[in-house]
Amino acid sequence: MPELPEVETIRRKLKTEIIGRTIKSVEILEPKQFFGDPQTIIGKKVTDILRKGKYLSIALSDNLFINIHLKMSGQIIWVEDMNNPVIKNPIPRLQTNRLPASITRVIIKFTDNSALFYNDMRKFGWVKIGDAPEGPKSADVAGEEFTLEYFQKVLKNSRKPIKTFLLDQDKLAGVGNIYDNDALWVAQIHPSRLAGALNEAEQKQLYEAIKEVIAEGIKYGGSSARDENYIMPDGSLGEYQKHFKVYHRHGQPCHRCGEEIKRITIGGRGTFYCPKCQLL
DNA sequence: CTGCGGTCCTGAAGGC
């Protein structure tokens, strides 16, 4: 699922491609997933691509924004030439690399015959026209505002399991289930531990672990595991799935101690951990 | 404040 590293990878790719292009038309194939008046962005020029947590914002001239959340299965695909609308790999779960696809929900065409496609198999995500970027107010875990002091402040008084806490976008922006599980393994903290009960050494270990796994996720271009739909705007796959610490590794040996990775459910979420190096 | 269950959706996985 697209989390901070996946959205950041998309942001960086888009930034090199669509800055300066002018919107010619907007085609809405799934009205349920589009909010706002598409007419307001016709003729506007792309000025920047922003991200806060898992939210992506395409900044336009005249202070308009196309805000996007990919949720579970959203994809953003960039096609340079609509006379040949293909990407390098087949779209996951579909047998085509041609756009638009059956799961295409919105098409934004530019005046130079290039286009942006919003695909979303499960229809959880959305595209919204707004006058400001959208996103959580909490600190982005890849940003400078995510300091150890900030982390310690939000942890304080929380009686949630740390596993659940890390997913709370009102506290931290950008962590999803993959990097949540992997960060707890790196920090050697059991996912059921209460967030507010971590000692100072654990707080620091976890803080560093979050930054580490998020940076690694970005380094490998995000995670494109077999059960995920995430791809980059040019259709290429991320590679973080080759470096999972515990996520989806239940039944396999721990990379640190060889113990079998377990899967439990916490807060309704699949939770993966090593019972030997993440003690309760 | 926290937790819990339901909602959206659809392919995959599990059960028999």
Added chain:
DNA sequence: TGCCTTCAGGACCGCA
């Protein structure tokens, strides 16, 4: 083998 049921999961909402 094959049909049928259940599950996963980000954000949000109502209720306890």
